[in-house]
Every structure is written in structure tokens, then in C-alpha cells.
Amino acid sequence: MITITVDTSQLDRKLADIPAALARAQRVALLEIGNVVKKHAREAIKNPHLRPSTWKPRKKKYKHPPLLKTTNMWNSINSKVTGPDTVVVGTPHAYALYHQHGTKHMPARPFFPIDESGQLMPMVMDQITHKVQKAYKSELDKLGG
Numbered sequence: 001m002i003t004i005t006v007d008t009s010q011l012d013r014k015l016a017d018i019p020a021a022l023a024r025a026q027r028v029a030l031l032e033i034g035n036v037v038k039k040h041a042r043e044a045i046k047n048p049h050l051r052p053s054t055w056k057p058r059k060k061k062y063k064h065p066p067l068l069k070t071t072n073m074w075n076s077i078n079s080k081v082t083g084p085d086t087v088v089v090g091t092p093h094a095y096a097l098y099h100q101h102g103t104k105h106m107p108a109r110p111f112f113p114i115d116e117s118g119q120l121m122p123m124v125m126d127q128i129t130h131k132v133q134k135a136y137k138s139e140l141d142k143l144g145g
Contacts, residue, residue, distance in 0.1 A: 014143055025139035027081065032131035034079025034087040037113060040124050041077050041089070044111040052115050056107040066109050067099060 044050040045067045055066065067073045076091040089112070090096070102108030113121040120128070 017143055021139040021143055022136075023084070025136045026084065028135040028138075029132040030081045030085070030087040031079075032135060033128050034081065034089050036124060036127045036131060037089040037120070038077050038079045040113045040121075040127075041111050042074055044113065045074050050113075052110045052113055052121055053108070055109045067111065073099070 040050060044052075046065075048055070058066065062069075073091060073093060073096060076093055076096075077089070078091065079087055079089040081087050098106060099109045100112055100114075101110070113124040115121060
């Protein structure tokens with residue numbers, strides 16, 4: 001008679017660590033998603049090439065470009081993880097909505113990286129995908145693959 005004993009204790013420990021590792025990866029991924037969207041929105045205020053659509057020119061000449069007379073809007077863009085699978089990116093200024101979508105008295109000046117159909121711009125999605133993959137890979141690597 002042959003007796004074979006398989007010690008699975010090391011594997012069991014690694015398997016037990018997976019839920020915590022996935023939760024850590026998800027938290028890091030959400031933080032990174034917020035940072036990507038926040039950074040893109042801030043940069044789009046200054047860089048026309050990053051905007052989801054072209055801003056109509058102003059009728060009058062102004063000293064400052066739109067949204068930059070003060071830096072209130074630019075500085076107020078923030079991100080916050082609000083739950084295990086949610087990150088919110090925005091600004092506390094109500095007038096940001098008017099700039100993003102326009103009003104009957106003002107053309108839209110969108111700076112958040114969302115197209116007309118409500119989807120994130122492809123370049124932002126690519127950055128997010130990369131950051132999320134990196135977050136999960138980092139945690140899985142810590143477990144030993």
C-alpha cells in the first residue's frame with residue numbers, strides 16, 4: 001500500500017488571500033479611474049485637443065479663455081471613491097453643468113471626457129483600462145501569480 005499525502009496548506013493560504021487582494025486591487029483601480037478622468041477634465045479646460053467637442057468661439061474678446069478667468073472650476077474638479085465599486089468625479093460648482101451641456105443663453109463648453117452619447121472618450125477608456133489592468137496585476141503578482 002502506498003500513502004500519498006498532499007500538503008495544500010500553502011495553496012489554501014493563497015486562495016484565502018484572494019478576496020482581500022481583489023478588494024485592494026478594486027480600490028486602487030477606482031482611485032486610478034478617478035485620477036484619470038479628473039486629470040483629463042482639468043487638461044481639457046486648457047487644451048482644445050482634449051475636449052470631447054469643439055467650443056464655439058466667444059462673440060466678444062475676453063482677456064481669459066472660458067473657464068479660466070479664475071481657477072475655481074479647474075481647482076474644484078475632484079474624485080472620490082464612494083463605495084466598493086463606485087468613484088465619483090465632478091465639481092461642487094453647479095455652473096459646471098451649464099458649461100458641460102450649455103443653456104439656451106450659452107453654448108456648451110464640455111470639458112469632462114464624455115461624448116454626446118454619454119460614453120467616456122476612447123483615449124480616456126484606454127488609459128483607464130491600462131490603470132485597472134496594472135492594479136489587478138500588481139495585487140495578483142503579490143500573491144505569487
